Amino acid sequence: MKIYNTLSRQKEELQPIQGNDVRMYSCGPTVYGFAHIGNMRTYIFMDLLRRALKSNGYNLTGVMNITDVGHLTSDGDAGEDKMEKGARREGKTPWEIAEFYTNAFMADCGRLHIDMPEITPKATDNIQEMIDYVQELVALGYGYETSDGIYFDIAKFPNYGKLSGINLEDQKSGARVEVNVEKRNPADFALWKKAPKEHIMQWPSPWGMGYPGWHIECSVMSRKYLGEYFDIHTGGVDHIPIHHENEIAQSEAINGGNPAVKYWMHSEFMMVNNGKMSKSLGNVWTVTDLEKMGIPAMAFRYFCLNAHYRNKLNYTEESIRAAVISCGRFYEGAYAHKGKDGVVDAEVINKALADFFEAVNDDLNVPKALGIAWNLIKTDVKSDAVWQALVKMDEILGLDLAGYEPQKAEDDQIPAEVQELLDQRAEARKSKNWALSDEIRNKLSDMGYVVKDSAEGQKLEKK
Ligand code: AMP
Ligand code: ZN
Numbered sequence: 001m002k003i004y005n006t007l008s009r010q011k012e013e014l015q016p017i018q019g020n021d022v023r024m025y026s027c028g029p030t031v032y033g034f035a036h037i038g039n040m041r042t043y044i045f046m047d048l049l050r051r052a053l054k055s056n057g058y059n060l061t062g063v064m065n066i067t068d069v070g071h072l073t074s075d076g077d078a079g080e081d082k083m084e085k086g087a088r089r090e091g092k093t094p095w096e097i098a099e100f101y102t103n104a105f106m107a108d109c110g111r112l113h114i115d116m117p118e119i120t121p122k123a124t125d126n127i128q129e130m131i132d133y134v135q136e137l138v139a140l141g142y143g144y145e146t147s148d149g150i151y152f153d154i155a156k157f158p159n160y161g162k163l164s165g166i167n168l169e170d171q172k173s174g175a176r177v178e179v180n181v182e183k184r185n186p187a188d189f190a191l192w193k194k195a196p197k198e199h200i201m202q203w204p205s206p207w208g209m210g211y212p213g214w215h216i217e218c219s220v221m222s223r224k225y226l227g228e229y230f231d232i233h234t235g236g237v238d239h240i241p242i243h244h245e246n247e248i249a250q251s252e253a254i255n256g257g258n259p260a261v262k263y264w265m266h267s268e269f270m271m272v273n274n275g276k277m278s279k280s281l282g283n284v285w286t287v288t289d290l291e292k293m294g295i296p297a298m299a300f301r302y303f304c305l306n307a308h309y310r311n312k313l314n315y316t317e318e319s320i321r322a323a324v325i326s327c328g329r330f331y332e333g334a335y336a337h338k339g340k341d342g343v344v345d346a347e348v349i350n351k352a353l354a355d356f357f358e359a360v361n362d363d364l365n366v367p368k369a370l371g372i373a374w375n376l377i378k379t380d381v382k383s384d385a386v387w388q389a390l391v392k393m394d395e396i397l398g399l400d401l402a403g404y405e406p407q408k409a410e411d412d413q414i415p416a417e418v419q420e421l422l423d424q425r426a427e428a429r430k431s432k433n434w435a436l437s438d439e440i441r442n443k444l445s446d447m448g449y450v451v452k453d454s455a456e457g458q459k460l461e462k463k
Contacts, residue, residue, distance in 0.1 A: 001013070001056050004310060005265070006266050007162065007261075007264045011362075016058065016231055017231055020057070020059050022059070023227065024049070024050070024060065024226075024231060024232040024233070024234065025218070025226055025234070026043075026117060027065065027218060027235040027236075028120065029066065029101075030071040031066055031067065031068055031083075031097070031102045032083050033086055033101060034108075037270060037287065037290065037300060037315065038269060038277045040287060040304075041304050042234075042235070042236040042267045043112070043114050044114060045234070045267035045364075047112075048309070048364055048398075049232070049234065049364060050115045051395060051398065052396060054395075055360070055396060061119070062116075062118050062119070063118070063120070063222065063226055064116070066122045066123065067123050067217065068083060068095075068123050069094070069211055070211055070212045070213055070214045071083075071214040073085065077180070081094075083097060083098060084200055086101070095124075098122075102122075112287065112300065112301050113301065119225050121221050121225065127212065129221075130192070130216050131192070131203075133216060133250075134205075134212075137250065137254065138150060141156060142157065142249075142250075143191055146182035146183065149190045149207075150191045151188045151189065151190055152190075152191055152246070152249055152253075153188055154185055154249060157253060159248070159252065160245060160249055161245060162245075162248070163244055163248060166241060191215075192207060192212055193212075193213060194209070195210045195211055215243055218243070222251070222260065223254070223260070229258065229259065229262070230260065232263045232264075233264050234265045235266055235267075237269060238269070239266070240266055244264065248261070268309065268311055268312045270314075271313070271315065272314075273314070273315075290320070292457055292458065294324070294413075295320055298327060299327040299328075303315075303319070303320055303323035303327075305397060306323065310363075330373075331399070333378070334373075334377055335401075336382055337377070337382050337383055337386040337387040338387040339384055339387070340382035340384055340387075342382045342383040344383040346385070348379070349376070349385055349389045352372055352375065352389060353389050353392060356373060366397075372393075377390065421444055422444075425444075425458065429453075445463075448462060449461065450462075
């Protein structure tokens with residue numbers, strides 16, 4: 001299997017460190033709000049990689065952390081702790097926030113058929129390990145104390161920047177006005193932060209009460225669960241320049257200069273109308289939002305399968321609606337072969353299967369593999385052997401073809417005119433036009449639907 005290694009900037013043949021075992025770490029969610037569909041694209045990438053590794057017979061151990069402390073609103077050391085921000089927004093404790101959004105994340109992963117890593121540790125369950133690790137770094141001369149925390153001294157780590165290709169001098173000259181004058185170098189980053197009294201999440205440490213930096217958790221948990229040198233580390237491309245450079249600095253410092261990760265893999269971003277997805281632009285959706293728009297989770301997954309993970313994926317209303325239609329056709333087309341006794345040359349089917357898995361094994365070329373599945377679907381003769389091959393391919397695609405039921409799919413589909421009325425009603429409610437809202441509700445009722453209003457918006461049920 002070939003995979004693209006961000007570190008070497010080329011495709012490499014995967015050669016596990018130890019026999020048939022593949023140990024893989026994936027940066028997980030910060031659980032202070034709902035994950036958006038951009039985040040979920042990155043986890044679908046992780047899922048496809050897991051499925052591909054398993055289909056190649058590797059014995060896979062995956063770890064994905066749950067960040068429930070320490071991730072500040074900037075990826076550096078500035079801003080507020082995201083968990084505390086979430087807690088203040090909702091009038092809850094950070095622990096309640098973490099529990100709620102961890103469950104929501106797991107539910108979204110379930111709906112998207114994401115094959116979950118074997119181990120999903122929480123940062124807050126590993127505080128002592130993080131303190132020990134920071135102490136080790138300090139003892140080795142890589143960490144130093146300031147009035148507000150313990151920092152990593154990147155001048156001690158000459159390889160800093162090797163993943164993203166940035167160098168320290170560029171960073172220095174490009175750095176904005178340095179606010180923390182106690183830091184030796186602007187790019188030094190916090191390993192541990194001393195907590196002001198009002199900081200809710202804090203733990204005793206050799207440096208007084210405090211909380212861990214964000215980057216340290218991944219170095220600590222990957223070492224704890226996967227050892228000091230493991231095979232694959234994944235994340236989104238935004239993590240390359242700061243988070244993963246910092247992880248490399250910490251882990252290699254602990255490892256006596258030896259690498260902790262053999263292959264770094266990163267998935268590209270999801271864009272919206274070719275621009276950035278952000279809350280302030282109002283263009284952030286969750287899987288639940290999509291479902292309310294009549295876009296099933298599986299159609300979103302199918303949408304993601306159409307782009308290579310190293311290419312940007314542009315979300316537009318038009319492209320996702322198109323994916324809903326082709327996804328439906330994919331299920332229908334495949335199902336048309338189920339149980340049919342037409343005869344298709346075994347060679348044709350075997351070639352399709354071989355080509356499919358060859359594409360998957362070529363740095364996860366899933367769009368190409370999907371095209372091969374489509375060609376097989378289009379075979380004129382309808383044959384159960386084709387269906388069986390498609391179900392085999394679905395071990396990678398993850399669309400649960402085997403569980404497809406045409407009648408249920410039809411029942412779940414919201415007709416366009418009903419969706420239009422729902423959208424009009426949402427608008428009416430936004431502008432507090434209750435009369436129109438009720439009128440539309442009655443219209444929908446005549447069409448056989450009940451609309452319920454909840455905090456998350458309108459819910460549609462068939463009578
Ligand atoms: P966070 O919870 O902010 O740490 O992000 C979780 C994951 O989503 C990280 O691996 C990010 O790299 C990734 N991510 C964030 N925004 C996007 C996006 N627009 N498209 C794809 N991945 C993203
Ligand atoms: Zn991480």
